[in-house]
Amino acid sequence: xxxxxAAAAAKIEEICARYTDEKTPLMMIxxxxxxxxxxxxxxxxxxxxxxxxxxxxxxxxxxxxxxxxSLEPKGKYVIGCCLGxxxxxxxxxxxxxxxxxxxxIKPGETSEDGLFTLDALRCIGACGIAPAVSINGKVYPKVExxxxxxxxxxxxxxxxx
Amino acid sequence: MTKITSVADLEQCSSTCTKCLEDKLKGMDDKRHIxxxxxTGCLSSNSKEIMxxxxxxxxxxxxxxxxxxxxxxxxxxxxxxPFVKIYPEDxxxxxxxxxxxxxxxxxxxxxxxxxxxxxxVDPASQEKVTKQEDINFYKKQRRVALHGCGxxxxxxxxxxxxMGAFQGLKKALxxxxxxxxxxxLASGLRGRGGGGFPTGRKWQFALNVEADQKxxxxxxxxxxxxxxxxxxxxxxxxxxxxxGMMIAGYAFGASEGYFYVRAEYxxxxxxxxxxxxxxxxIGLLGDxxxxxxxxxxxxxxxxxxxxxxxxxxxxxxxxxxxxGMPRPRPPFPAIKGLWQKPTCVNNVETLACVPxxxxxxAGKFAEVGTEKSKGTKVFALGGKVNNVGLVEIPMGTTxxxxxxxxxxxxxxxxxxKAIQTGGPSGGCLTEEFLxxxxxxxxxxxxxxxxxxxxxxxxxEDNCMVDVAKFYMExxxxxxxxxxxxxxxxxxxILEVLTKITEGKGTMEDLDTLEELSKTIKTNSLCAxxxxxxxPVNSTLKHFRDEYIAxxxxxxxxxxxxxxLMQYKIDKDKCIGCGMCARxxxxxxxxxTDYLPEGHKLASxxxxxxxxxxxxxxxxxxxxxxxxxE
Numbered sequence: 001x002x003x004x005x006a007a008a009a010a011k012i013e014e015i016c017a018r019y020t021d022e023k024t025p026l027m028m029i030x031x032x033x034x035x036x037x038x039x040x041x042x043x044x045x046x047x048x049x050x051x052x053x054x055x056x057x058x059x060x061x062x063x064x065x066x067x068x069x070s071l072e073p074k075g076k077y078v079i080g081c082c083l084g085x086x087x088x089x090x091x092x093x094x095x096x097x098x099x100x101x102x103x104x105i106k107p108g109e110t111s112e113d114g115l116f117t118l119d120a121l122r123c124i125g126a127c128g129i130a131p132a133v134s135i136n137g138k139v140y141p142k143v144e145x146x147x148x149x150x151x152x153x154x155x156x157x158x159x160x161x
Numbered sequence: 162m163t164k165i166t167s168v169a170d171l172e173q174c175s176s177t178c179t180k181c182l183e184d185k186l187k188g189m190d191d192k193r194h195i196x197x198x199x200x201t202g203c204l205s206s207n208s209k210e211i212m213x214x215x216x217x218x219x220x221x222x223x224x225x226x227x228x229x230x231x232x233x234x235x236x237x238x239x240x241x242x243p244f245v246k247i248y249p250e251d252x253x254x255x256x257x258x259x260x261x262x263x264x265x266x267x268x269x270x271x272x273x274x275x276x277x278x279x280x281x282v283d284p285a286s287q288e289k290v291t292k293q294e295d296i297n298f299y300k301k302q303r304r305v306a307l308h309g310c311g312x313x314x315x316x317x318x319x320x321x322x323x324m325g326a327f328q329g330l331k332k333a334l335x336x337x338x339x340x341x342x343x344x345x346l347a348s349g350l351r352g353r354g355g356g357g358f359p360t361g362r363k364w365q366f367a368l369n370v371e372a373d374q375k376x377x378x379x380x381x382x383x384x385x386x387x388x389x390x391x392x393x394x395x396x397x398x399x400x401x402x403x404x405g406m407m408i409a410g411y412a413f414g415a416s417e418g419y420f421y422v423r424a425e426y427x428x429x430x431x432x433x434x435x436x437x438x439x440x441x442x443i444g445l446l447g448d449x450x451x452x453x454x455x456x457x458x459x460x461x462x463x464x465x466x467x468x469x470x471x472x473x474x475x476x477x478x479x480x481x482x483x484x485g486m487p488r489p490r491p492p493f494p495a496i497k498g499l500w501q502k503p504t505c506v507n508n509v510e511t512l513a514c515v516p517x518x519x520x521x522x523a524g525k526f527a528e529v530g531t532e533k534s535k536g537t538k539v540f541a542l543g544g545k546v547n548n549v550g551l552v553e554i555p556m557g558t559t560x561x562x563x564x565x566x567x568x569x570x571x572x573x574x575x576x577x578k579a580i581q582t583g584g585p586s587g588g589c590l591t592e593e594f595l596x597x598x599x600x601x602x603x604x605x606x607x608x609x610x611x612x613x614x615x616x617x618x619x620x621e622d623n624c625m626v627d628v629a630k631f632y633m634e635x636x637x638x639x640x641x642x643x644x645x646x647x648x649x650x651x652x653x654i655l656e657v658l659t660k661i662t663e664g665k666g667t668m669e670d671l672d673t674l675e676e677l678s679k680t681i682k683t684n685s686l687c688a689x690x691x692x693x694x695x696p697v698n699s700t701l702k703h704f705r706d707e708y709i710a711x712x713x714x715x716x717x718x719x720x721x722x723x724x725l726m727q728y729k730i731d732k733d734k735c736i737g738c739g740m741c742a743r744x745x746x747x748x749x750x751x752x753t754d755y756l757p758e759g760h761k762l763a764s765x766x767x768x769x770x771x772x773x774x775x776x777x778x779x780x781x782x783x784x785x786x787x788x789x790e
Binding site for chain 1: 201202204205206238239240242383384385386387388389392393424425426427462463464465466467468479480481482483484485500541543544545549550581584615617619623628631632635639641746775776777780781
């Protein structure tokens with residue numbers, strides 16, 4: 001098992017300490033770690049277990065249950081294609097297929113260069129602007145298949161700078 | 162901020178704030194007020210940047226003391242956003258971009274003239290409409306749960322106080338607990354999350370239990386794909402929901418409340434945080450509220466992307482830091498809920514209705530609606546309809562009014578096919594049901610359900626087998642795995658549906674689908690499983706011919722299922738420009754020897770075996786010479 005570096009361990013201990021007053025803090029701790037690092041590997045779960053007294057098995061169960069928690073690191077840009085019903089009936093499947101084809105990854109995977117992760121999202125509530133794509137929080141409205149290559153390029157350029 | 166510690170303080174503060182808000186809306190303060198929609202839809206269309214641009218342009222032109230700029234909650238008419246509204250004239254500009262800001266400031270703010278080109282144009286009459294209330298989309302609406310949304314600044318408690326915030330709580334605190342419950346029972350309010358259980362009865366169960374601690378939980382885990390009313394209410398008037406929660410807390414004796422909100426809704430969460438902080442600061446959350454001895458505080462918990470957490474017992478497990486799996490009932494949460502204490506789980510929209518009932522009286526709330534479903538319901542109207550957005554209508558409004566009068570009909574002259582209500586737990590209703598009034602019981606009787614309020618319109622281009630498959634994929638993904646009928650059964654249904662959409666189905670498969678549906682429905686532990694087969698059942702019932710077309714004719718009538726359709730070039734229409742061939746990712750389009758009469762270049766053709774059916778050629782063809790078959 002890989003060892004956590006001291007800084008990361010200290011950060012995770014600090015996150016656990018934020019919620020010592022809470023009765024059942026696990027979800028909050030995991031959310032904070034996910035937001036901070038983008039994933040929650042096993043060694044982090046072990047540390048959380050030591051700090052909270054919750055068994056690693058239980059923590060692993062929770063991490064793998066919720067789609068927001070990830071065991072693997074995500075790409076620099078997380079592309080979330082909304083596949084809610086409103087987006088779906090307006091052609092969102094074609095949009096995500098195009099991202100998948102151009103990035104050569106399936107939904108849920110990260111590209112080899114670590115730049116992009118492609119996610120299929122359940123409704124993000126932006127049905128008025130369907131189909132919607134959210135990239136690192138920025139929402140693209142009414143995305144058409146023809147725009148996909150341009151969107152990817154703009155992030156490749158941004159990353160190259 | 163001065164503290165509000167008594168009923169008299171609240172009265173005084175409310176009247177000051179009401180005057181302040183009225184002055185603003187009516188222009189008594191000799192200022193113009195620019196408000197922008199700050200809902201998720203408009204924010205993604207740059208409404209924040211537009212707001213900054215207004216501030217910049219006003220400052221540059223020395224008009225900063227003549228006009229204010231503010232953001233408000235969702236206007237509801239999302240397909241026409243971003244919106245800019247100017248008070249006191251109440252002029253509504255739509256689809257505003259950053260480049261329009263200077264013109265609005267010059268022409269309207271400085272010049273007092275309306276910028277005609279940014280007004281909404283009624284699609285039927287082609288007339289320009291200046292005021293929001295005159296737009297057809299808004300005419301049949303009545304705002305109870307959406308009270309204040311699109312009017313007040315959701316990040317300013319003073320504006321909420323100006324719109325009657327905490328008046329309902331004040332009234333409740335002057336009554337006994339039983340009187341509050343009786344009032345809510347008299348209003349006929351039923352759970353807006355989809356269950357439709359009488360809210361007052363739920364509270365009564367919890368009141369009847371003795372316990373040292375009870376909880377109110379607000380279910381903001383709006384998982385139904387295509388529904389966003391809870392998000393908009395939390396974004397537009399979070400204090401209204403907090404007030405509803407406090408009234409619930411008073412009614413059955415809870416001193417703590419939890420909001421469980423989807424992590425996908427960062428703006429809603431942020432506004433809720435601000436509202437809670439402001440209410441605490443002003444003394445409206447905490448000990449001895451309004452000097453009555455009533456104590457209440459609330460907290461926020463975030464979901465982590467699991468649909469099943471919208472089920473109340475799964476939600477409670479999630480707050481407790483566990484996997485979000487449902488618990489067997491009984492015991493019901495009202496007896497043993499959060500941390501084994503009596504708990505009422507109420508939906509966001511339900512709680513948003515509560516202050517209105519107390520403030521205006523149960524009779525006023527029950528004025529509209531049908532015999533068994535009182536009040537209004539918010540719907541998220543989406544899909545193939547002209548006016549996409551959020552609408553609050555009296556119960557009993559017909560589907561036709563919703564789709565055609567409010568929704569403005571189907572775009573591009575296409576034909577209406579079905580309306581899907583109730584999300585993955587609901588069903589599709591066809592044209593013959595359009596004149597049915599919408600309420601809890603009627604839609605269930607007709608084979609769908611009202612659900613939490615998602616309403617997706619589908620036209621002739623949507624394949625109903627594909628739609629059923631879409632919902633089943635969703636359910637398969639989201640099934641928590643605890644009970645086998647749901648875990649295994651939905652997977653089996655999905656396999657059969659996939660087979661049919663690939664053209665490999667048999668007529669026996671339809672019997673299999675029906676049998677599986679029945680098993681899942683009767684044997685699943687929670688509502689997710691019990692309703693999981695509804696989309697399949699309702700499409701099988703109303704669109705059996707489409708299933709048969711897939712199975713027997715090996716055709717997808719809507720040309721959606723890729724295995725059963727192909728792209729074709731009309732060789733006589735094609736002018737040989739080669740746009741399609743240059744853009745084809747599969748390189749399957751080549752030029753033929755055929756030269757149509759009067760054309761200069763030979764036409765192209767598609768090699769169906771190599772085609773990946775991405776549709777790029779069709780969207781690139783300016784002559785519309787490429788069609789789906």
